[in-house]
Amino acid sequence: MKLYGTILILLLFITIGSWVSTPFKPTPLAFVVPKGWPQPVYDFKHNPLTKEGFELGRTLFYDGRLSKDGNYPCASCHQQFGAFATYDHNLSHGVNNLLTTRNAPSLQNLAWQKEFMFDGGINHLDVQFLAPLTAENEMGETIENVVAKLKKDTAYKRLFKAAFGDETINTQRIGRALSQFMVMLVSSNSKYDKVMRGEDKFILPEQLGYDMFKKKCAVCHTEPLFTDYSYRNIGMPMEEGLNDLGRMKITRDRNDSLKFRVPSLRNVSITAPYGHDGRFFSLYNVFEHYRNKMVVIPQTDSLLQHKMPLSNFEIGQLTAFLRTLTDTSFLKNPMFAPPGYEITPVFIHNH
Amino acid sequence: MKPLLAICILLFTVFLCAFTSKKETHVIVIEFKHKVGEKLLKLSEENYINAWGEPFVVNKFRYYVSRLTLIDDNSDQIELKGAYHLVDEADSTTKIITLTSSLPNITAVQFVIGIDSVKNVSGVQTGDLDPMKGMFWTWNTGYVFAKLEGTSDSSHALAHYFTYDVGGFRSKESALRKIVLPTKHSNTLSLHHLTINVDINKWFQSKHDIRIRQSPVCHQPGELAMQLADNYSTMFSVGDIN
Numbered sequence: 001m002k003l004y005g006t007i008l009i010l011l012l013f014i015t016i017g018s019w020v021s022t023p024f025k026p027t028p029l030a031f032v033v034p035k036g037w038p039q040p041v042y043d044f045k046h047n048p049l050t051k052e053g054f055e056l057g058r059t060l061f062y063d064g065r066l067s068k069d070g071n072y073p074c075a076s077c078h079q080q081f082g083a084f085a086t087y088d089h090n091l092s093h094g095v096n097n098l099l100t101t102r103n104a105p106s107l108q109n110l111a112w113q114k115e116f117m118f119d120g121g122i123n124h125l126d127v128q129f130l131a132p133l134t135a136e137n138e139m140g141e142t143i144e145n146v147v148a149k150l151k152k153d154t155a156y157k158r159l160f161k162a163a164f165g166d167e168t169i170n171t172q173r174i175g176r177a178l179s180q181f182m183v184m185l186v187s188s189n190s191k192y193d194k195v196m197r198g199e200d201k202f203i204l205p206e207q208l209g210y211d212m213f214k215k216k217c218a219v220c221h222t223e224p225l226f227t228d229y230s231y232r233n234i235g236m237p238m239e240e241g242l243n244d245l246g247r248m249k250i251t252r253d254r255n256d257s258l259k260f261r262v263p264s265l266r267n268v269s270i271t272a273p274y275g276h277d278g279r280f281f282s283l284y285n286v287f288e289h290y291r292n293k294m295v296v297i298p299q300t301d302s303l304l305q306h307k308m309p310l311s312n313f314e315i316g317q318l319t320a321f322l323r324t325l326t327d328t329s330f331l332k333n334p335m336f337a338p339p340g341y342e343i344t345p346v347f348i349h350n351h
Numbered sequence: 352m353k354p355l356l357a358i359c360i361l362l363f364t365v366f367l368c369a370f371t372s373k374k375e376t377h378v379i380v381i382e383f384k385h386k387v388g389e390k391l392l393k394l395s396e397e398n399y400i401n402a403w404g405e406p407f408v409v410n411k412f413r414y415y416v417s418r419l420t421l422i423d424d425n426s427d428q429i430e431l432k433g434a435y436h437l438v439d440e441a442d443s444t445t446k447i448i449t450l451t452s453s454l455p456n457i458t459a460v461q462f463v464i465g466i467d468s469v470k471n472v473s474g475v476q477t478g479d480l481d482p483m484k485g486m487f488w489t490w491n492t493g494y495v496f497a498k499l500e501g502t503s504d505s506s507h508a509l510a511h512y513f514t515y516d517v518g519g520f521r522s523k524e525s526a527l528r529k530i531v532l533p534t535k536h537s538n539t540l541s542l543h544h545l546t547i548n549v550d551i552n553k554w555f556q557s558k559h560d561i562r563i564r565q566s567p568v569c570h571q572p573g574e575l576a577m578q579l580a581d582n583y584s585t586m587f588s589v590g591d592i593n
Binding site: 122125 | 481487
């Protein structure tokens with residue numbers, strides 16, 4: 001009977017084998033969790049990382065055709081040299097000379113993030129791109145048009161086939177490919193990281209700043225990601241005209257008024273301006289806000305009900321520490337540059 | 352070896368046949384017929400009047416039918432597995448759903464208007480759930496379960512639009528509504544074509560009174576969305592059965 005069984009199984013294999021004519025074998029791409037970091041929350045099982053998927057995502061990320069007039073790829077507001085935030089801009093720019101109501105956040109360590117946007121309205125990385133793509137004051141395009149434009153390009157047919165096994169181009173595949181690119185944007189090699197790994201040492205002001213940081217800031221800007229991903233009101237009064245209620249817009253709960261996601265402080269030295277609407281032009285503006293300018297309302301975070309006393313000395317040391325969070329190997333990683341480039345060229349910064 | 356091989360092939364064939372043998376089945380066509388009161392719906396043309404005397408023109412009318420299930424007199428059920436069906440007035444092919452049934456005596460049709468929470472939180476879907484279909488909130492992730500949009504002189508919104516986009520998958524704001532429609536005592540032999548009448552007037556007056564004058568716009572989950580869902584959950588009724 002054993003022989004019969006074996007033959008039967010063999011036959012089955014042959015039958016199945018003949019159905020599948022050309023095997024689809026993309027090259028797996030390893031996602032490395034930095035030592036001591038928590039496990040990522042992105043579900044890699046539903047979207048296995050491959051070199052081909054990543055390359056497709058990278059191509060899409062830098063492709064202006066995802067926008068209405070061709071000039072606003074994802075990368076127009078998310079620039080590598082600005083840690084994938086917009087370098088030097090407060091409010092993001094969109095098609096037709098329009099401004100958005102928010103400051104583009106940096107894109108880094110997204111595999112650890114569950115909700116997206118400053119108000120957390122978006123619940124999955126794969127659907128995130130639909131918001132800027134369809135917003136009239138951002139990329140101003142429709143999904144139909146984008147899919148139609150990509151289908152006309154034979155290079156994309158090849159890229160989609162390589163990444164997903166056939167030439168189908170649809171919303172799901174665009175989202176998954178973009179996610180594959182974006183989850184790889186891991187920043188974990190700053191001086192801070194090297195110190196934590198025992199490869200480097202803080203100089204005195206950095207060490208003093210780090211000690212202070214752990215006491216005053218780390219409750220919300222929790223290591224190693226430098227955010228706890230919570231939504232908090234830090235006493236920023238509403239900017240008239242922008243009328244941005246933050247988290248309350250999503251939950252419709254008055255207790256969430258003017259709450260915004262705690263941003264990561266990784267690469268913070270190069271992501272100015274700060275705040276959900278970019279109202280702080282320097283780190284000093286931020287410190288000044290915490291120690292003086294805050295407008296405390298009932299919804300303001302319990303930790304900040306009495307603002308945050310900071311001396312000039314402390315501000316200096318904290319600034320020294322925050323500079324150690326700059327990760328130049330991330331900012332210059334050729335893997336994340338536009339396809340065909342080793343480093344993101346300056347012309348990408350044209351808005 | 353040769354006889355062995357022959358036996359194996361024979362076994363394999365029997366095995367395959369066992370899997371593919373069918374129960375007696377037949378095809379049932381379910382057709383949604385959109386009306387405003389007694390009048391058939393005509394998009395962007397006809398002016399209708401709701402229970403509050405408010406005139407309105409409909410430009411878009413769409414809704415998701417999911418977990419469509421046939422139930423027979425033994426409470427046996429056949430569910431159209433994993434099927435999410437977008438019914439769109441603008442595309443007549445979407446108003447017809449074809450099911451294969453092996454149930455002998457169907458007594459009810461059951462379905463849900465909306466998309467269950469798991470599909471709202473697990474990334475980009477395909478087919479009728481493709482966000483490209485225009486039934487997806489991008490800024491606050493989630494599907495629009497049903498959409499009734501048009502113009503009304505009673506609307507104080509911009510350009511006299513009234514736009515009811517209803518959704519909400521979180522438990523406190525759930526706009527998911529289950530519909531059960533008894534089909535009397537039809538049996539398989541007679542049930543081939545089932546018409547479900549859909550009356551848009553119910554959006555305005557049913558469990559709640561909703562006036563365009565007061566609430567011309569619903570663009571997010573919440574109380575108004577849940578009230579609209581309560582109302583439109585009563586818009587379905589069984590029409591002709593053949």
